[in-house]
Amino acid sequence: AQSVTQLGSHVSVSEGALVLLRCNYSSSVPPYLFWYVQYPNQGLQLLLKYTSAATLVKGINGFEAEFKKSETSFHLTKPSAHMSDAAEYFCAVISGGGADGLTFGKGTHLIIQP
């Protein structure tokens, strides 16, 4: 079975500050890991994905995430927050043959303070 835990349902940062969104996963086999962003009244957009190549993954809009197997973590970071980053962020995992589809975390609502 696979699962994802996102620490913090809401994270607030000031514009220009570091963004850190936490994600821990549980998987019995090497996982594929994803970060998605959802803006109000829209579907999900893929930010980045880890597929067992490089442990540091760069995505769109200046985001990146580092896969740490020893910590079973895949935290999302961005050096400098922008107002347009305000959205809901979801970490997701898929493992094995993908029989369970993507398993998502509960999501983290990112608030950007001016």
Add this chain to the structure above:
Amino acid sequence: KAGVTQTPRYLIKTRGQQVTLSCSPISGHRSVSWYQQTPGQGLQFLFEYFSETQRNKGNFPGRFSGRQFSNSRSEMNVSTLELGDSALYLCASSLLAGGRNEQFFGPGTRLTVL
């Protein structure tokens, strides 16, 4: 290239009725997955179709069903609607099956059950 489209965008039904939602994947994509998003349960995998065959199914009752046509368009049906079925239903398409490939999400259908 056009994105994933879902129709209708909004739907209001009453308990006991049935509903059919439609999803048109990106051209060339053969896999379509469906997810239910609610405030309480978050994003949950419903099922995946690939080449007109249901490949995987999540933990949902038999009232939830789907199908895929030869042009890869997919429909999902919910019979005997319950209040708890109120949710955003998201469809995602990908080139191949299994979920490890990038899934492109549509904007969703917002279903309200009264």
